[in-house]
Amino acid sequence: MTPITSDPGPAAFDWLARAQEEPHQAHREWQERGSALLPLGKRFNSVCLPARIVYAGAGCDDLDVVTRTLAELLCGPVIHNRPKHEYYALVGKGSVASWRYADDAPMLGAGHFLSVPASDLRGPTGLHWAVRPRIVGDLCPVPAVAALVHIARGAQTGGHR
Template identity: 35%
Template sequence: MFVHTRREREVAVGTWLLLSAQSADRARMEWKKGGIALLRCGALFAAIRMNGDLVRAAADTDDAERVDAFLEEALCGGPVFVDQHSAQYYALVPASMQDRREWRERRHLDGTKCLGRDSYLGVPRPEFTEPDHHFSYWCVSMDGPGDLCPVEAVSQLVTYGQYRLATAEARSGA
């Protein structure tokens, strides 16, 4: 049995993510200088963008630490990062997610979007896991190269968050 340190996993994850960069050298420099690298979606992974209201509604809390714990459990430890400026969460999923009927037909319109082919995404460095130190950070770290969120778990989270938002809106309007 091999034991890998957190740093070794972060290096392996970073190397894997860089396979999606137009230029790995440029992306490495972007990570070094600004902490965010522009990566292409649709080949190795897709990303489900979820607005913060939807995620917080599903988690039933506004507390960032509790939201992060909820995401880790709900998405079976799959990787998620958040851009705190835009309040958008990004769950990394298999590239095949973009071909699923509900995303092709855009059934999950409210507060979500599947970023697949022809989409680029600013991805934080794998070691950025602290909300107080980085405006974009991994609220659920990628455990290893290619370790992505289960597609059904993401779809269920989105559906549940939309249900909770609709329920809250109906109550406030009554």
Template identity: 35%
Template sequence: MTVGQRLIADWLAQAAPDSNGAWAEWLDHGVALLPLGRRFDAVRVPAARIHAAVGSDQPQMVADALESWLEGPVLRDLRSSLGPYYVLIEPGADWDGPDERLSTNTYLGVPRPGQPTMLTRWIVEPSQPGCLCDVRRLRALLATAEPLRTVGRR
């Protein structure tokens, strides 16, 4: 783990009431259940919508596109090929999109930076502590999903 990844992991762990508990979960399971609404919220976006918006379902192309567009952290649930993406945003950010916002009273399985797991993976790791996605950029990206899906059906 690099120094930068350690700083980011410390910042993420502080979302939990007991940051030592988050570290213990990472060590034991590779994933920590972190409460939303304190350090960050998440927008759950179906895989099909992300893939339509970026024009690919190839993992590296998706990762590159999301990193370029969103400039912030994105996780993916890997339990199925249809697993959703979780875009991490500021708590209280103005989100009015059709995709579900997850916040207070919700927990998200978050892998430790630099440590992929079988259940969930960073598609775009945080670049620094506190770096989150801008909802305006997420809206702009997702606005392309439906028109591209429609064109692809023709």
């Protein structure tokens, strides 16, 4: 799979690493394990998007098409955990209580952790970036993620939801 974004450089990943109390620990985990376990709710939250939702929103399950669709619709970083058949859109902290799609795509915040792949993990297997962060603080707008879930609901129910 060809990446659709340029190398974000170390600054975007330094920003993500600072979600941990000891950012150097995240860098060490990326180097040694290929992913770092980062706490949510400090710098960002995440919306867990089951693959069925993402594929319905994209209109197919072709990974290249799905990746392009996510980049265009969500305008921010998305992690693909292929073994679990889940995608994780990184969104701004807050808004967990007001997230209205919790049944289909729960928003995870404070008290949760997310495995975040190293910058060079771009798939197509295992845990990898479907869409990598482009700049420091790059996150998906919550309304864009909500729109994807809404589109997927409509596609799954023939437009009757």
